[in-house]
Amino acid sequence: MTTIKEIARRANVSIGTVDRVLHNRGRVSKETKEKVRRIIEQLDYRPNIFARNLKLSKAFSFGVLMPNPSQDSKYWELPIKGITKAQNELLAHKVRITYFHYDKYSENSFKRASNAAFKANLDGLLLAPVVSEVFDKFVQEIPDHLPYIFFDSFVPNANYVSYIGQDSFQSGVLAGRLMEILVKEKATIAVIKFLPRDYHIDDRASGFLSYLGENSKISPKTYEVDSSGSIEYCQQITESIINDNQNLCGIYVTNANTHPIAECIKSKSLAGKIHIIGYDLIEENIRYLKEGVIDFLISQMSEKQGYEGVFALYKHVVLKETVNKRMRMQLDIITKENVDYYQS
Amino acid sequence: MTTIKEIARRANVSIGTVDRVLHNRGRVSKETKEKVRRIIEQLDYRPNIFARNLKLSKAFSFGVLMPNPSQDSKYWELPIKGITKAQNELLAHKVRITYFHYDKYSENSFKRASNAAFKANLDGLLLAPVVSEVFDKFVQEIPDHLPYIFFDSFVPNANYVSYIGQDSFQSGVLAGRLMEILVKEKATIAVIKFLPRDYHIDDRASGFLSYLGENSKISPKTYEVDSSGSIEYCQQITESIINDNQNLCGIYVTNANTHPIAECIKSKSLAGKIHIIGYDLIEENIRYLKEGVIDFLISQMSEKQGYEGVFALYKHVVLKETVNKRMRMQLDIITKENVDYYQS
DNA sequence: ACTTTTGTTGTGAACGTTAACGCACTTTAA
DNA sequence: TTAAAGTGCGTTAACGTTCACAACAAAAGT
16 A cells, blocks of 8 residues: 555655645645656555544534424434434544434524534534425525535535435335235225425325326325324324225325324224325334235335435545435335334 | 543553553453453443554455356346445455355365365455355364355354345245235236255245235245256246146246246236246346336345445454344345336 | 745654563473 | 573554644845
């Protein structure tokens, strides 16, 4: 392995000069710079990260800006799991992580959280921009020197380092295919869109409908519900949906809020008759999956999103490696039979 | 962060003594050892890996003992992809990887490969023990000081560091469930076991049959084929299977050799009528999956197996961290709609 | 002709860990 | 009894990188 010392020797300069060239810190004459540059390229020099980090041994501080973990049926606990895992692995690398949680439904709460994040003197920020309008403005205010990575969803025109998330439309297409396999005969399907203003929701539904559009035997019917879906409320909806469609064979729920619907179907002893496809490996969903009430859950790999998010920040900020601008998460199909292998 | 220096200060000894305690290198009195141990625990000391590796800066050499990548329908190219990825990420960490390929069907070839591996002065070995009888003997001959990790399959009573692979039985169960969903009416299903002596094959078939045993509407029929399955040979088998069962609605192939069967079904224009479930994301399988001839592929996460295998070796050998004795790979369900997200 | 500034380069300490070495002392063997 | 071997500890150089600082010369300002 080539070292700075070796380069210095070949260029007849000191290691200090080589260092200045490497880091563009000026104070080197053009000719020397050129000479050193050539030798660096020629020898394909790569800095020894152990030595670099030993010397620097700076504590890096990352922030995570995301909704309260209790919201969205505790969905947000999943990425936190992954973040915690990454945090443990990076313990020796002096990475500190601070959470800035906000209430999805309160702009004030978000402002408080984001202000705190800005004041925290962070080296990097991982954020889930679930409230579109608010975040459009917010990303403009992020200081230039603070690199940030989106997970879950993203703001298109922002100057982000990377976006880690799922292709929502295609996950809807996948759900369509699965639903088609599940219901064989002519049938009506309900698509339930809780909180239709949230990211993903629309894209997932569009994907689902676009797939089934090519198929004549299934007629989907969409229901928008502007609430996070309490169990009583879901009871009402489910009943009205069942009454609406005498030939209802399946329900597609476009987010993690699948379990209350499952509970209703179960309580009406319709499990197996009305198939359910939903999202995300939260505890309650898993319970109904194992009971056979939910047929398929599509996973966003939420845990991995958190894990990869932190690692991408680490690579970008600490190791100064380049990270992919887009990390597509797999569209995992989870059933009763394989769910146990998806929980760490 | 606690350092050796700090521990030495608190214990009133030199850093040399602390180092000896940490590495059990003797030459320390019982009392001092105890005292230092207590302080180490108390402060939750963790060595700085940057400093350690900077100092050591030894080049580590790992070996990979596995079948020729061309065998099993080029299945083995998949783990190699993952190994290569890990190799690139560990470039700066001075990890060198040497392959020792063998012909699955030649014991001589295996002996040559394994001897070469033993002579190569390795720091760790990653191996896929696909030929059971031969490997039972082989693992006894591995020198004590050479740590090894199994991937794909494993030898039960060996002294391995970790085994990375899939739960074959359960993957059969999963295939059973999917098959049940695919074929609705009373139907006959063929289970094709190519190379029934290979690992996995039996377990997968058992899992499949055990699931369908609880279900009366599907009657499975097993076919054992003691060949890797040339296209002509598969033609014969497929025809005889179709002739055998007038009500054939599905075929379950227990390994990567799914594509020749798919080709036959396609050429007979039976795609969609006879459903196919198979294994592994090799190129040809993916083609038939996208064409709609294969309904589901179950992935062993072969790429990840290679990747994690190398990293587990790295963690065990280089970082001296503890690694899990068993790393279960997920049972990924792959369809036409999500396959693109499973290829890096 | 002098100080001051600017430009270019070299020097050396520090980061935390490892392990060889040396010193003083004690035990064992011939 | 005396050399050899063993025990318990401290000291120190080295790994490769970073960066503050010193050193010196040349150019610019007074």
